[in-house]
Amino acid sequence: MYDAPSAKSKPLFIVLAGTPVELVVSLEGWSKVRDSRGDLTWIEKKHLSEKRNVIVRQDRAQIRAAAEDKAALVFEAERDVVLELLEAVPGGWIKVKHRDGQTGFLKASQVWGL
DSSP states (O other): OBSSSSTTSOBOOOOOTTOOOEEEEEETTEEEEEOTTOOEEEEEGGGOOSSOEEEEOSSEEEEESSSSTTSOEEEEEETTOEEEEEEEETTTEEEEEOTTSOEEEEEGGGEEOO
């Protein structure tokens, strides 16, 4: 991540592949993005992916077998865990996949990156 849209600009930090960001503006070869903390930085477009990910923003998110509060608990994810977004579900839920392969549903309010 850079402070300006140029490889010659000041590098700020490195993010892991798959970390969700919000696209703010796009220029030739570069994109200005916002991270989950609200920081604005520049990244080369070639490092962005079409795959959508979200990041857990609560201390512990409960991922359930169905999109309902009383459904069986599949697993829990701690703050800052990145999950692949599979689909949005009516009623404020999303279906996600953990990098270990487990899938389930959690409330959209528990994550950032939608």
